[in-house]
Every structure is written in C-alpha cells, then in structure tokens.
Amino acid sequence: MRIFAEHSSSSNSPDLKVMKFGGTSVGSPENIRLVARLLAGTNEPLIVVLSAMAGTTNTLVEIAGLLEKGNPAEANVRINALEHHYKTVVSSLFETAGYREKGSEMIRNHFTYLRSFTHDLFTANEIKCVLAQGELISSALFQFHLEEKKIPSVLLQALNFMRIDREQEPDQYYIRENLDRELDNQPDCKLFITQGFICRNAYGEIDNLRRGGSDFSASLIGVAVHANEVVIWTDIDGFHDNDPRYVENTHPIAELSFDEAAELAYFGAKILHPSTILPAKVAGIPVIIKNTMNPAARGSAITDKPTGKGVKAIAAKDGITAIRIKSGRMLLAYGFMRKVFEIFELYKTPIDMITTSEISVSLTIDNLAFFPQIVEDLKHYGTVEADHDQTIICAVGEGIASESNIASELFNAISDIHVRMISYGGSQNNISVLIPSAFKKQALNALSAHFFNH
Numbered sequence: 001m002r003i004f005a006e007h008s009s010s011s012n013s014p015d016l017k018v019m020k021f022g023g024t025s026v027g028s029p030e031n032i033r034l035v036a037r038l039l040a041g042t043n044e045p046l047i048v049v050l051s052a053m054a055g056t057t058n059t060l061v062e063i064a065g066l067l068e069k070g071n072p073a074e075a076n077v078r079i080n081a082l083e084h085h086y087k088t089v090v091s092s093l094f095e096t097a098g099y100r101e102k103g104s105e106m107i108r109n110h111f112t113y114l115r116s117f118t119h120d121l122f123t124a125n126e127i128k129c130v131l132a133q134g135e136l137i138s139s140a141l142f143q144f145h146l147e148e149k150k151i152p153s154v155l156l157q158a159l160n161f162m163r164i165d166r167e168q169e170p171d172q173y174y175i176r177e178n179l180d181r182e183l184d185n186q187p188d189c190k191l192f193i194t195q196g197f198i199c200r201n202a203y204g205e206i207d208n209l210r211r212g213g214s215d216f217s218a219s220l221i222g223v224a225v226h227a228n229e230v231v232i233w234t235d236i237d238g239f240h241d242n243d244p245r246y247v248e249n250t251h252p253i254a255e256l257s258f259d260e261a262a263e264l265a266y267f268g269a270k271i272l273h274p275s276t277i278l279p280a281k282v283a284g285i286p287v288i289i290k291n292t293m294n295p296a297a298r299g300s301a302i303t304d305k306p307t308g309k310g311v312k313a314i315a316a317k318d319g320i321t322a323i324r325i326k327s328g329r330m331l332l333a334y335g336f337m338r339k340v341f342e343i344f345e346l347y348k349t350p351i352d353m354i355t356t357s358e359i360s361v362s363l364t365i366d367n368l369a370f371f372p373q374i375v376e377d378l379k380h381y382g383t384v385e386a387d388h389d390q391t392i393i394c395a396v397g398e399g400i401a402s403e404s405n406i407a408s409e410l411f412n413a414i415s416d417i418h419v420r421m422i423s424y425g426g427s428q429n430n431i432s433v434l435i436p437s438a439f440k441k442q443a444l445n446a447l448s449a450h451f452f453n454h
C-alpha cells in the first residue's frame with residue numbers, strides 16, 4: 001500500500017469536519033430526517049459523505065450479476081422492485097408536491113438508465129456504472145430533503161474529484177486539487193453533501209472504492225481538506241470490546257489508537273472499512289465512530305494518543321483455511337519461502353497468518369477462489385495439508401505483545417481449545433490464534449470473561 005503524502009496547504013476553514021453516514025443511517029425516510037435534523041444542529045462547516053440506502057448496493061450487485069450472465073429478464077424484475085421501493089421512499093420522504101415531483105423525476109431518470117443495460121451487451125465497466133446508482137440516488141434524495149427543509153447546502157459530485165490511479169490506489173493529489181476547486185466555487189456554503197464509494201479510475205471511467213468504501217471516501221476527503229475530524233456515523237456506538245453477536249455485555253471502546261483500530265477493522269463486525277485508517281493516521285486526523293440512532297453515546301475515538309495498557313478488544317474472523325506445506329527441502333535452504341509466496345501472488349490470494357518450523361510452513365487464506373490451483377502448485381515443493389472452517393481469534397491492545405503476562409493469560413483462558421496456529425510478535429498490538437470455528441463462541445466468551453471480567 002502506498003504511503004499517503006501529508007500536505008499543509010488548505011484554503012479551507014480549520015474547523016472543517018467530514019461526516020459519513022452509512023447505509024442504515026440513510027436507510028429509510030425516518031432516518032434521513034433524523035440525519036438532516038442532526039446536521040441542522042451543527043454550526044461548523046461540514047462535508048457529508050453518504051452511502052447508498054441499506055440493501056441497495058447488494059441489489060445492484062445482483063442486477064449486475066444477472067446482466068453479466070445474460071439474464072436481462074430477471075434483471076428487469078429486480079430493477080422494477082427496486083424502483084418501486086424508491087417510489088415509496090419518495091412519497092413518504094417529501095412533504096410538498098413540488099419535491100415529490102422532483103424526487104420522482106430523479107428516480108425515473110436513474111431507473112431508465114439502469115434499464116438501458118438490459119437492452120445491450122453488458123461490459124465489465126458497466127457493472128461499476130450500475131453499482132454507482134445507489135450513492136447517486138441517496139445523495140440526490142438527501143439534498144432534495146435539505147432543500148425542502150430550507151437547510152442551505154450544496155451537492156458535490158464525487159465523480160468530479162474522487163479518483164483512483166492505475167494501481168487502484170487513491171490519487172491524493174488529484175483528489176485534493178479537484179475537491180479544493182469544487183469547494184472554492186462555493187465560498188458561502190457551509191454544508192456540502194457528496195457520495196461515498198464512487199470514483200473515477202485512471203481512464204476517467206466510473207469506478208468504486210470496493211464494498212464498504214464510503215468510509216474510505218470520508219477519510220480521503222478528510223485528508224484532502226485537512227479536516228479536524230472525520231466522524232463515521234453508523235448503527236452501532238463504536239468498536240466493541242468483543243463481538244456482540246456472540247458475547248453478552250460487550251462494551252464500546254471509548255479510545256483507540258490508529259494501530260489498534262487498523263487491527264480491529266480487519267476483523268469481525270465490519271464497523272469500518274480497513275483502508276480508512278491509514279490516510280487518517282498519516283495526516284493525524286482523528287476518526288470518531290458514532291451511532292446515528294443514539295448520538296448521545298460517546299462512540300469510539302481513534303487518535304494518535306496513547307490509549308493505555310492491556311487488551312482493548314477481542315475479535316474474530318471466520319472462513320479461514322489453513323494450509324501446511326511440509327518439505328525436507330526447506331531445511332537450511334534459502335529462497336523456499338519466496339517460491340511458496342509467489343504461488344499465492346500468482347493467484348492474487350492474500351495470506352493472513354504465517355508460522356514456520358524448520359521443515360514446514362503453515363499459512364492461512366480466506367479467499368478460496370483459486371484454492372485447488374494453489375494446492376496443485378504447492379505440491380511441487382512438498383506435501384500439502386489443508387484445514388477448512390477455521391477462525392482467527394485476535395486480542396488487540398497497544399503493546400500487548402511486550403507485556404509479559406498477556407500471552408500466558410490468553411492461553412490459560414482457552415486452555416481446553418485446540419489451537420492450530422499462533423501469531424505472536426508480528427505486531428506489538430496483536431496476538432492471534434487460529435482455532436476450529438466450532439469453538440469460536442466458547443473462545444470469545446472465555447477471553448471476555450478473563451480480560452474484561454464480564
């Protein structure tokens with residue numbers, strides 16, 4: 001991953017904030033109203049980044065899939081159902097005939113556009129055009145709602161400034177220059193609305209920052225305008241110290257370091273897109289996670305301040321496959337690892353955990369798209385065994401890998417569970433173990449009981 005360059009030039013106000021509202025936060029007319037009221041109560045200059053309404057991107061992915069498979073009839077059925085949904089949104093969101101008409105016309109245009117793909121051959125880039133409609137619609141609806149409520153605001157088109165380069169990495173220079181220009185065009189505006197997720201690629205085509213990418217949009221925008229804070233409004237009151245789906249009485253974590261949050265974002269609950277942290281960290285911009293449905297709750301603040309000792313959170317990631325390659329050729333050899341890693345690189349399959357012994361190496365993957373090919377290729381170098389349905393359990397906390405007792409406490413707490421792999425010392429902030437998924441709930445609860453005394 002590229003290192004983001006920090007910059008200091010900014011014509012923007014130093015108290016500029018970026019706020020991102022996720023799919024649930026704009027998922028219904030009631031919630032859209034709630035968000036608008038929340039914004040009306042803030043006085044600072046704001047850039048608001050919106051996701052598509054909850055469920056929309058999933059439906060668009062299905063529609064694109066059907067079009068790709070050459071099934072326009074079924075795609076049409078889904079398009080009609082989605083359009084019907086948006087018509088009901090329009091009729092309950094707007095109070096005046098004028099805005100109902102504006103909203104209806106906007107929806108008609110987007111769905112006429114979507115239907116145009118059912119008549120023609122479908123190309124790879126058109127998938128991205130289909131996926132972009134969710135954010136384009138939610139932001140237009142939101143802007144109309146603000147207008148109807150006489151809340152002054154300007155809709156900025158993300159496609160005019162958000163861009164990725166040939167390596168699919170954000171083009172920070174382009175983003176900053178173009179966003180600055182867009183903002184300078186509206187010197188009197190204090191409230192800007194824009195779309196998350198969508199962008200253009202190096203060829204000027206419509207593209208996106210991958211699923212869940214609106215968080216990433218928000219931190220890229222925050223860095224570009226030198227915001228003093230990026231607030232991610234979601235449907236949970238921050239990172240919890242354990243997974244609330246498996247453990248009772250979990251608690252939100254008030255303060256996290258960038259490194260702790262980066263470790264946690266990768267796991268479990270998908271609260272934050274993992275790419276969000278790096279640009280904010282490099283620019284030193286705090287990222288705050290807040291709950292739209294419970295704005296009084298403190299949430300989680302992610303900053304560069306020290307956050308204290310000990311384990312902050314336990315997290316889990318399922319769907320892991322462990323692969324062990326055993327080979328006498330590894331003994332005292334060099335270059336063996338490179339050959340093994342090259343196979344994963346060839347099949348664009350990321351490796352998560354790694355442990356080695358003198359004659360074998362174990363590693364984990366979560367993408368099985370090329371699993372059979374990978375195993376075939378690995379067999380050139382030794383015997384290969386694989387275990388599916390594994391879970392990575394990870395303890396996160398600043399410096400826990402250098403606190404003498406934490407590892408022993410962790411293993412004591414789960415002493416009756418068979419541990420397949422251990423990762424210790426790769427980072428100071430993370431101790432991970434790999435266990436069979438069947439024992440995940442037991443492990444999460446045992447670790448919570450031990451470290452957080454629930």
Ligand code: ASP
Pocket residue numbers: 022023051052057058134196197210211212213214215
């Ligand atoms: N709407 C996009 C998705 O569902 C982006 C996002 O919500 O962050 O993946």
Ligand code: MG
Pocket residue numbers: 022212215270271273
């Ligand atoms: Mg999200």
